[in-house]
Amino acid sequence: MFLRMVTHIIRAEDSEKNARTYAGSVLSGLRTTKGCAFAALLQESANPKHCVSLTIWTSRQASVVYEESGLYEKLVDSLRPFFLETDEWKLELSEDLSLQYTPVRTEPSVEGFDETLVTSVELSGLRENPFAAHILAVTVLQEQVGEFEKKLSSDIDARYREIKGFLELITVRQDRTFYVISFWDQTVDLQSPSGVRLLDRLGESLSELLPAFIQWKVSHERAARFSASSEDVRSSVYRCLASEWFDR
Numbered sequence: 001m002f003l004r005m006v007t008h009i010i011r012a013e014d015s016e017k018n019a020r021t022y023a024g025s026v027l028s029g030l031r032t033t034k035g036c037a038f039a040a041l042l043q044e045s046a047n048p049k050h051c052v053s054l055t056i057w058t059s060r061q062a063s064v065v066y067e068e069s070g071l072y073e074k075l076v077d078s079l080r081p082f083f084l085e086t087d088e089w090k091l092e093l094s095e096d097l098s099l100q101y102t103p104v105r106t107e108p109s110v111e112g113f114d115e116t117l118v119t120s121v122e123l124s125g126l127r128e129n130p131f132a133a134h135i136l137a138v139t140v141l142q143e144q145v146g147e148f149e150k151k152l153s154s155d156i157d158a159r160y161r162e163i164k165g166f167l168e169l170i171t172v173r174q175d176r177t178f179y180v181i182s183f184w185d186q187t188v189d190l191q192s193p194s195g196v197r198l199l200d201r202l203g204e205s206l207s208e209l210l211p212a213f214i215q216w217k218v219s220h221e222r223a224a225r226f227s228a229s230s231e232d233v234r235s236s237v238y239r240c241l242a243s244e245w246f247d248r
Contacts, residue, residue, distance in 0.1 A: 001037075001056060001059075002057040002058070002060040002114060003054070003113045005052050005111045005112075006076075006108045006110050007051070007110075008076075008079065008083060009049050009083065009084045009106070010079075010082045010084055011082060011084050012049050014081075014082040015043060018041075019043075019241035019242055021078055022041040022079065023242040026075045029071055030055065030244075030246070033066050035058045035059060035063070035065070035066070036056075037056045037245065037246055038054075038243070039054070039056075040054050040133070040240055040244075041240070041242045042054060043238060043239050044237070044238050045237045052135075054133070054181070063112065080106075113174060114172075129240070129244065129245070130183035131184060132183075132199070132237065132238065132239055133182065133184065134181075134182045134184065134238070135179060135180070135235075136234070137178070137179050137233070137235075138177065138180070139176050139177045139232050142176055145173075145176060152180070157169060165186075166185075167184055169181070
């Protein structure tokens with residue numbers, strides 16, 4: 001399995017238009033794309049400008065074929081009217097060879113993850129679309145990568161399954177950073193502070209399991225204590241604006 005995350009920054013006031021276009025154009029385009037098993041548009045609860053298109057593919061090669069076909073650029077262009085434009089400008093030659101300043105076009109960032117370490121997702125069986133997603137990024141010590149993979153299988157997966165509303169879990173790794181991506185149903189009320197706090201607390205509770213793997217640092221505020229930096233553990237809660245599982 002291959003997981004792809006495309007991050008784009010939008011104008012917050014265009015959230016609904018962005019979601020409708022994603023549902024109408026992106027999901028429609030991917031529905032008939034060979035190898036695409038799942039697609040979802042996620043919007044960060046704490047920062048509505050921050051959106052992620054998360055797609056699951058049967059293989060990296062299927063994702064490469066999709067991108068090289070030109071469909072990826074076409075689908076990005078359908079969402080481009082909602083992108084928050086950069087203030088950057090570049091100097092270039094026009095057709096008549098005169099110098100002119102033109103705005104730098106905003107492009108989404110793309111990350112791909114080859115190997116799925118822990119997953120309970122049955123690509124041909126799951127049919128429930130998530131209401132929310134939680135992405136926990138944990139950077140561990142190099143010498144502890146193997147041990148942390150075992151920890152994910154034995155302890156962390158079980159911790160998620162204890163919580164009401166949990167649907168599925170996918171864990172992938174890029175170098176020393178593990179991404180734990182969980183999907184949740186509508187019982188997690190992201191309209192309320194308590195709903196967002198539920199998933200935030202999950203990230204905090206998992207951090208308690210990790211001191212042997214993370215480069216913990218001494219804090220000199222009040223009594224000396226050890227804490228992980230924001231670079232070691234990053235937790236984000238997302239609202240799922242549009243999603244679909246495809247028959248593959």
